[in-house]
Amino acid sequence: VAMAHLVAGLARCWCPSPLQVINFPVVQLHMSLMAMRASQKDFENAMNQVKLLKKDPGNEVKLKLYALYKQATEGPCNTPKPGVFDLISKAKWDTWSALGSLPKETARQNYVDLVSSLSSSSKSSGQVEPGADRKPPGYETLVVTSEDGITKIMLNRPTKKNAMNRQMYHEIMLALEAASKDDSRITVITGNGDYYSSGNDLTNFTDMASGKVEELAKNSAILLRNFVGCFIDFPKPLVAVVNGPAVGISVTTLGLFDAVYSTDRATFHTPFSHLGQSPEGCSSYTFPRIMSPSKATEMLIFGKKLTAREACAQGLVTEVFPDSTFQKEVWTRLKAYAKLPPNAMRISKEVIRNKEKEKLHAINAEECSVLQERWLSDECMNAVMNFLSRKAKL
Numbered sequence: 001v002a003m004a005h006l007v008a009g010l011a012r013c014w015c016p017s018p019l020q021v022i023n024f025p026v027v028q029l030h031m032s033l034m035a036m037r038a039s040q041k042d043f044e045n046a047m048n049q050v051k052l053l054k055k056d057p058g059n060e061v062k063l064k065l066y067a068l069y070k071q072a073t074e075g076p077c078n079t080p081k082p083g084v085f086d087l088i089s090k091a092k093w094d095t096w097s098a099l100g101s102l103p104k105e106t107a108r109q110n111y112v113d114l115v116s117s118l119s120s121s122s123k124s125s126g127q128v129e130p131g132a133d134r135k136p137p138g139y140e141t142l143v144v145t146s147e148d149g150i151t152k153i154m155l156n157r158p159t160k161k162n163a164m165n166r167q168m169y170h171e172i173m174l175a176l177e178a179a180s181k182d183d184s185r186i187t188v189i190t191g192n193g194d195y196y197s198s199g200n201d202l203t204n205f206t207d208m209a210s211g212k213v214e215e216l217a218k219n220s221a222i223l224l225r226n227f228v229g230c231f232i233d234f235p236k237p238l239v240a241v242v243n244g245p246a247v248g249i250s251v252t253t254l255g256l257f258d259a260v261y262s263t264d265r266a267t268f269h270t271p272f273s274h275l276g277q278s279p280e281g282c283s284s285y286t287f288p289r290i291m292s293p294s295k296a297t298e299m300l301i302f303g304k305k306l307t308a309r310e311a312c313a314q315g316l317v318t319e320v321f322p323d324s325t326f327q328k329e330v331w332t333r334l335k336a337y338a339k340l341p342p343n344a345m346r347i348s349k350e351v352i353r354n355k356e357k358e359k360l361h362a363i364n365a366e367e368c369s370v371l372q373e374r375w376l377s378d379e380c381m382n383a384v385m386n387f388l389s390r391k392a393k394l
């Protein structure tokens with residue numbers, strides 16, 4: 001966020017037009033950041049402090065520490081990706097790779113900052129209620145609960161309209177993996193607050209300021225491909241409870257859900273051309289099939305925003321409910337569905353979806369590779385800088 005503000009600040013102060021922003025502030029940005037970087041001594045102290053932590057910081061934080069340590073000591077991840085079944089090594093590899101080309105010095109500073117925040121929260125743990133430190137580790141960007149046969153994954157960055165930062169992409173993958181194996185029968189994704197999700201967090205692009213943009217784009221394409229792959233492969237009925245407007249990737253992935261229930265307050269739009277980007281989430285294949293090629297063009301190429309009722313008429317949304325009764329009606333219905341025999345539901349999903357899986361994985365791979373190029377284009381860079389410098393609302 002600090003980086004985003006810096007970049008936005010630079011854009012406003014030094015450039016009359018956002019079109020000129022991309023190339024030159026990077027060096028100055030680097031220099032000002034260098035001044036506040038941690039020394040090797042600070043880094044070593046932080047490594048010792050980690051061993052003294054009284055409270056287990058939880059798996060997410062441990063993964064983050066691991067990735068930052070590796071990045072600070074070895075640089076970007078270039079080891080082969082572990083197999084899909086080696087979950088722990090894969091989670092470690094994913095977290096490290098997601099750091100892209102983050103410079104070693106920045107990783108060292110981030111590691112020191114993270115340890116320092118853990119140490120201060122661990123010092124104050126004497127004031128919290130007894131036993132609180134035995135709470136199971138949770139997610140930072142999600143609230144995941146399981147009851148009445150339903151696992152609910154709630155996107156939980158309401159002040160950012162549930163924009164998906166890198167952490168959220170990783171956490172959604174982990175939550176889907178866990179939900180696929182727990183004893184729930186249906187999995188639901190929904191949002192906290194007034195938005196379902198505003199799509200990709202555009203501050204994800206601020207890492208571009210640290211150089212090695214090609215590598216960052218490549219790692220982001222891998223992240224996106226894995227993320228969408230989890231939706232393609234999800235084995236149980238997956239339902240979206242769209243509690244408010246949805247943008248970008250939160251719309252395209254709806255084509256991979258088994259049912260989509262929406263409040264009448266929601267809107268659906270994919271401003272890819274406005275952002276110099278191209279469709280993802282397999283929407284280049286699912287949308288023309290769901291809603292006809294020309295309606296898909298209006299959404300995916302021209303960025304037309306649909307109301308919930310329009311999205312329902314075009315088949316993207318299963319049913320629309322008045323906002324005042326939305327939560328009550330949808331959850332009553334889902335609880336009833338969750339009483340159905342789980343094996344029958346899972347096998348029926350397999351019969352419906354399995355024919356398409358291979359095709360969808362191929363489409364996903366192609367979309368990600370096209371996007372990887374798009375992210376490096378001037379059109380995309382300029383659109384993101386526009387948003388970060390508050391010149392455009394999409």
Ligand SMILES: CCCCCCCCCCC/C=C/C(=O)SCCNC(=O)CCNC(=O)[C@H](O)C(C)(C)COP(=O)(O)OP(=O)(O)OC[C@H]1O[C@@H](n2cnc3c(N)ncnc32)[C@H](O)[C@@H]1OP(=O)(O)O
Nearest residue numbers: 160161163198199200201202204217220248249375393394
């Ligand atoms: C090489 C790098 C690659 C990057 C990583 C790739 C990973 C995979 C990428 C997958 C491809 C996905 C594509 C998409 O999803 S495209 C869609 C992207 N989303 C947008 O373009 C929406 C942008 N947001 C807006 O237009 C408006 O914020 C919105 C209309 C959603 C709401 O407007 P409103 O006026 O009601 O509210 P605010 O703008 O004041 O928002 C409140 C705060 O939330 C922040 N916000 C909202 N959305 C985003 C977002 N998408 N990214 C970052 N931040 C967001 C907003 O800035 C406000 O923050 P502050 O309070 O701090 O100002």
